[in-house]
Amino acid sequence: QKEVEQNSGPLSVPEGAIASLNCTYSDRVSQSFFWYRQYSGKSPELIMSIYSNGDKEDGRFTAQLNKASQYVSLLIRDSQPSDSATYLCAVKRNGGFKTIFGAGTRLFVKA
């Protein structure tokens, strides 16, 4: 079982729609959760972090965390073609220094 699992996609949504990206993790000791965006040929960029159960909103992005189900998701509202990228879910243990990444989900937003 992989430590962080994501559907590789591609996930294709029309412009203006909501894109929903999901991630599960195996280590119950995980305490910090992140979503990174990676454009093709570029390095990852942190877009959201979440530490408590529930929702966290930042502009068009909403991260959702459910520690009991070991599940993290990212919702992108009003998706734009510029959102087309690979979205990486990552987790970290409390007090740990190692960030564990999933393989990423490719998102394609059609104009």
Next chain:
Amino acid sequence: DAGVTQSPTHLIKTRGQQVTLRCSPKSGHDTVSWYQQALGQGPQFIFQYYEEEERQRGNFPDRFSGHQFPNYSSELNVNALLLGDSALYLCASAVRADQETQYFGPGTRLLVL
């Protein structure tokens, strides 16, 4: 304010050779982590350096070693290169007070032939 920089951008080596990759952290950052990203995969944690010491290591063999200098810059050394070492090598920096927010450099793309 300069971001994280890495050099070189691309590198071609042959099996058995050794390589050194370099990273300068973002201004004000004192912690450097190194990751390996194979094609189609997420970054894999190699190790992290803080105060010139390796603080934690991922599941990588001893062929992978590193160093951090007093100015917080860092090097990643890989000995006895294998074909499977071909990947994008990413450096990420952070400040000790906010380890959760790390900034990635542009990466070094290594091809081993």
